[in-house]
Amino acid sequence: MSEIPKAYEPQAVEAKWYQFWLDQKCFVADPQSPKPAYSIVIPPPNVTGVLTLGHVLNNTIQDILARKARMDGKEVLWLPGTDHAGIATQTVVEKSLRKQGVIKHRDDLGREKFLEHVWAWKEKHGGIILQQLRALGASCDWTRTRFTMEPEYSRCVQKVFVKLYKKGLIYRGKRMVNWDPAARTALSDEEVEMTETKGHLWHLKYPLLDDAGQPVPDQFVIVATTRPETMLGDEAVAVNPNDERYTKLVGRKVLLPLQNKHIPIIADDFVDPKFGTGCVKVTPAHDPNDFQMAGRHQLSLTVVIGPDGCMTKEAGEDFDGLDRMEAREAVVEELTEQSLLLKVEDYVHNVGYSQRSHVPIEPYLSEQWFLKYPSVEKALECVTGSARVPRADSGVTPESSCDTRASGATPAGASGTDALPGMRFHPGRWAKTYTHWMSNIKDWCISRQLWWGHRIPVWRGNDETCSQEQLLDVFDILQKADKSLVAFTFKLKQTEQVAGGNWTAGSKHVESIEACVMPGADDLIWELEDNNFAQDPDVLDTWFSSWLWPFATMGWPAQTATLKKFYPTSDLVTGPDIIFFWVARMIMAGYEFMGELPFRNVYFTGIIRDKQGRKMSKSLGNSPDPLDLIGKYGADALRFGTMRSAPLGQDILFDEQNVELGRNFCNKLWNACRFRQMQGGEVQGEINPALLTSDDRWILLRLNQAIREIDAAFADYKFSDAAAALYRIFWSELCDWYLEAAKAPLQSGTPEQKANTLAVLDFVLSHLLRLFHPFLPFITEELWHGLGYSADMPENQGGRTIMFAPWPKPLGDDELSFYALDATAEAVANAKYQLVTQGRNLRREFNIPAGKKIRFILKPAGSIAAHDIEVLRILLNAEAVEINTAYAAPKGTPSALSPLGELFLPLAGLIDVVAEKARLNKELAKIAAEIERAQQRLNNPNFAQKVPPAVLAEHQARLAEWLGKQKHAEAALAALAQN
């Protein structure tokens, strides 16, 4: 800090230090380190994503945790990377190719060619977000950056698939799934967002048929539906078996309008007689419930809506090819013409939308892969326990924590991280949400009809695609193959059974074989494909790869040094919106494949919203670009502003003013350090207790208090509390009082006094910079070196970088007594500052210009140090503060009473009597109110009996203080009256 600018200029500083940290390999984790491990895996952002404020929040917290852990002496791994985001990325690339006119649909290119384009896109645009994280100061170990589609990771995914397949947990089946007609793929239940939507309830008239199949005139069955277009696929009308209105009709038939089809009236318990007309149209191919009913009643399935969301041929030639929404109108129009529409009601109901494409989900019958979740019990137990256990690394008492954690024990000594039992959610209430979901999970549809993703490692052949000879050959190969490389199932024609695996290929007829192949079994795959076997075309849900993230990124399945050192990870920081998608699944995967939970603590951030409380979204344009904010205010400012306004568990209303506040804060920090430097001199190490002033003692105690508060905040993951404590100690205490008071010895003290003041200042600043470092990495590094504090420290503990400087500890009892830091020391300074405020108030009340130096007189209550008088003089901007124990104030001299004594502002007859009377009366009114309150409480006979003695004394002292002030003010008023 040679040429010190008046204002902090972050840009050059940030670039310089980030590069320095990279060059010095400060972020690289060493699995061989003897230090205890601390690890976080980043929630992998989409490879094609760009940085949002949500990422800023999330990654700032991770960076704070990582940097704090380094200063705590931990070996830190913050593992970064991206995921391939199947649907999102494929959609983006396909859209871009369409825009360029390269294709109309990806089918025009074919799988291989299309994937080449996706990879090219990934190479060009992928990982931008990781670059952007560097601008934020993220201290990720970039040497370990991972991507879910890279070869090693893909092998993990494949291996996991085969393992689960072998266990019988993965199966294929024809089911009604959530179909996204825009992306043309199946989705999991979690990817469907139920949205309350205004729609209509159409009441349709289905003509009743007689035994001969002729419509009975004027007899109809009325069904109500929100989706008239599906009636084209109706196979029945259902009523409740106990519904007396309709029992007679069960077994008869109705005429399905437009399709001219005879469909039966069936009885089924599913139907709620109280809803609507009590008659339900049954569309087995397009409604999950109706599909169930069809199973119970052997109804056939007519598919009238295709995978693209358009009507099929089965819908009839009037509707074939129409979009489902167009078809709705057309059907309604047609029914209206035929007078078969009874009425239309407005109706608000929940409609499932694709989380990805934002189009209504279509229930769609198709062949998909499903996973029966593994290790559900363990995953449920580890978070559901309610025993309260303090964190091993903090002094937090059980009572002070309301987080939920497990009671179960964890295999100890399995890793380098602290072996704590169970897992904690912060805030703990999310455990309930988690438990609820875990207790009601249904099988996970893991297949996606996409090209970008991990292709399902299953090869199939059947008697239509292969010759019987090929099937038998394959069967033979698979039987002889290494069982660790492949799992397979097969189907025989007719009813042959395989008894104890003794069935041998012979004259029997094989219908189909399905082989699930481990990664690396290339020869086997070659043989399968040589026999006309084909790989399943589907890819896996992206979450099926990211649920392995905590260990697949560390080299699993090999037992790498990294895995041994850093798994399980310490903390996970993520949004509650992916608690099911990712967190729950990672926990299950952790237990299933590692035998242990993947992380100890999960911190759920809030959701960033705009000032009006709306979610940030691209379409609303209410989402500022974090990089613009960094450019304008600096990364530290963005970090601090965000953390200061992000309390645990609450959504955050983003306001650029918060970032401005962060910038102002950095500037203030800069200038406080600039002030220190302008005092000159070397870094002052030794503090001489004999020379400590009341201000010195006060700031040291305040620092101690701040360290305790910040530690407590960290222990509870309350980052906004930590930020608030930092703000207070630095701005409201150090700058507002100590730095101003220190000007007394600095300007007029002896060289020894001056040196000691600087020693205290250096002590405080060097501690504050370290406390600030996790929040403000750049400016603290700059000032750390600029003020020369680095020179004082061992090379690897702050000498090279503040990143590894030891985290400040509160002073111990011996140190407190060595420096005589006790309540008395604090009280003297507090009384002094209180007197200053009162004196300044007098100046204001009597309109003394701020710049004018005047004389105060202090009638002290006890002895007062020369230093304190000098501080009073400076802080009151006084010409002098005269001490006069015998001062007899002229009538009406304005004064203020404080524990330090009575302060007079001698105005030599210049007093505006009326104004002063008004001021005193106002003060008296306030005092009277306080006295009233205190007396009321003390007069309550129960109060003295039941209240703890300390509290009683406190209230009594308070009353005494107010009574003293009242006396003082009354006397002043009386003196004025005599004039």
Place this chain on the structure above:
RNA sequence: GCGCGCUUAGCUCAGUGGUAGAGCACUUCCUUCACACGGAAGGGGUCGCAGGUUCGAGCCCUGCAGCGCGCACCA
């Protein structure tokens, strides 16, 4: 329908039993030699409503209202 969260100063939020707080905004004054991205002094709250527990309630309990978010197959 069930669950969760929120309701405190104009705004955004802290505050889990003992004198209602912070930041921003507001009023007035000040470019004094760290900082106007600053300093000083102020004004501003019957803590959503109604009961209850307690010597004492913003805080604990019960009920109600409003807002938000999840979960849920009722057409």
